[in-house]
Amino acid sequence: MMKIESVASQPDRAGRYKVCFEDGTAMRLYRQTVEDFGLYAGRELTDEEFGRLSEAAGQMSAKMRAVRIISASGVTKKELEHRLIQKGEDPVQAKEAVAWLSEMDLIDDEKTARQIVERCIAKGYGLARAKQALYEKRVPKHLWEDALADYPDQEGHILSYLENHPEIREDRKARDRAINALLRRGHSYSEIRRGMEALSLQTEEADG
Numbered sequence: 091m092m093k094i095e096s097v098a099s100q101p102d103r104a105g106r107y108k109v110c111f112e113d114g115t116a117m118r119l120y121r122q123t124v125e126d127f128g129l130y131a132g133r134e135l136t137d138e139e140f141g142r143l144s145e146a147a148g149q150m151s152a153k154m155r156a157v158r159i160i161s162a163s164g165v166t167k168k169e170l171e172h173r174l175i176q177k178g179e180d181p182v183q184a185k186e187a188v189a190w191l192s193e194m195d196l197i198d199d200e201k202t203a204r205q206i207v208e209r210c211i212a213k214g215y216g217l218a219r220a221k222q223a224l225y226e227k228r229v230p231k232h233l234w235e236d237a238l239a240d241y242p243d244q245e246g247h248i249l250s251y252l253e254n255h256p257e258i259r260e261d262r263k264a265r266d267r268a269i270n271a272l273l274r275r276g277h278s279y280s281e282i283r284r285g286m287e288a289l290s291l292q293t294e295e296a297d298g
Contacts, residue, residue, distance in 0.1 A: 092135045097124065105154075117143075120150050152179040152187035160191065164202045167192060168228035203229045203237035210276075214247035219276020248277055248285035 092115070098108040106118040109129055119129070123146050127139075135143065152174055159165060159173055167188050174184035191197045206227055210220040220241060224234055251272060252258060258265040265286075272282045 092137070092140045094129060094131055094133045094135070096131050097129055117147055119143075119147050120154060123147055123150050148180050148183045149186060152183040153190055155179060156184075156187040156191055157196075160197055164205045165197070166199045166202050166228050166230070167197055168230070170197065172228065199230055200233055200236070202227070203233045207237045207241065211242060214244065214251070214275065216244050216272075216276030216278065216281065217241050218278065219274075222276065244277055244281065245285060245288075248272060248281060249288060251275075252285055252289050 093112045095110045095112045096108075097110075101107050101121065102118065104118075106120055107124050109117045109119055109124070111117075123143070126146065127143050129143075155174055155177060156170055159170055165173070170191075171184050171188045174187060175181050179187070188197065203224060206223050206229065207220050210223055215223075217238065220238060221234065224237065229237070252268060255264065255268050258268050269279075269282055269286075272285075273279065
């Protein structure tokens with residue numbers, strides 16, 4: 091038997107109530123779990139009841155952590171499951187938490203993929219960087235094609251970047267740094283070269 095010594099009257103900053111047992115065991119439980127199991131100081135739990143409580147506590151912990159993660163940023167199902175496990179949640183309960191959110195339509199890989207691509211476009215990243223972002227966010231590969239289908243030409247962003255670094259016209263090292271920076275932003279070398287050529291033509295015309 092496990093006898094409850096005390097149940098905190100107020101939750102901590104994460105919204106959990108500390109439940110202490112006479113053997114020194116302590117659990118931090120969300121209010122719903124405390125109410126579902128009818129916990130109070132002096133109550134005794136059988137080993138079976140304590141086991142169910144522990145399992146329920148783990149499930150609720152995974153669900154609440156999952157909610158916090160998706161509230162902070164768009165994530166895919168695979169990424170969310172991975173992050174929950176990294177945070178110490180049980181792998182089975184992490185998978186169940188993701189399924190729970192999916193059933194409530196609170197997590198949608200297709201929508202997340204579009205959001206990731208839209209952010210890359212807004213930042214002026216090239217197609218390669220967008221693909222890297224989809225990979226890092228663990229977006230299923232079969233969703234990539236639709237998400238990237240209307241990826242715009244980035245010539246304007248490349249020209250804007252080059253024009254904001256006028257030193258590249260005279261300094262070879264500065265030009266190499268600019269090329270490497272654009273490559274890191276996901277633009278292909280051929281796109282960057284076309285931008286360089288276009289800028290050179292514009293400069294020549296202005297000089298003429």
